[in-house]
């Protein structure tokens with residue numbers, strides 16, 4: 001099984017999380033690819049021929065509950081170039097800050113909503129990290145990913 005992590009970030013935290021997962025979870029899957037979302041569109045989710053591929057959206061939240069700038073093109077392409085994504089199994093790491101009560105982790109949650117609309121199948125729940133919690137997103141995200149991957153592999 002291959003894991004493709006798609007990173008949406010403004011100040012790098014989501015990228016640190018993805019890189020920590022790439023190092024820490026290397027022995028759980030055949031390959032882990034980390035891709036910044038810049039310049040990507042819906043084709044990043046591949047097609048039905050890519051069966052053993054698992055996607056992980058790893059994104060923060062900006063503005064008033066928006067996806068980061070580098071994630072905008074990919075996110076908007078899910079509306080602008082919609083197609084059935086029934087072959088896609090994915091998870092979501094949503095970074096946010098509970099100081100933004102009304103829009104907590106909306107970046108990741110928005111991706112999740114749109115992917116579900118297009119028929120993609122989420123494995124597990126959306127995992128949210130709160131920057132106000134005082135915990136390290138890298139350490140917690142890696143621990144979450146271990147469990148998430150075990151679940152995804154068992155269900156494959």
Ligand SMILES: Cc1cc2nc3c(=O)[nH]c(=O)nc-3n(C[C@H](O)[C@H](O)[C@H](O)COP(=O)(O)O)c2cc1C
Pocket residue numbers: 008009010011012013014015059060061062063064065066068095096097098100103104105106131
């Ligand atoms: C200007 C600004 C706006 C933000 N807006 C939100 C928001 O609406 N909801 C939320 O949950 N977090 C919000 N955040 C918090 C970030 O998503 C959080 O700090 C995250 O860990 C940053 O990750 P990054 O370095 O990968 O971009 C905001 C942060 C900044 C600086």
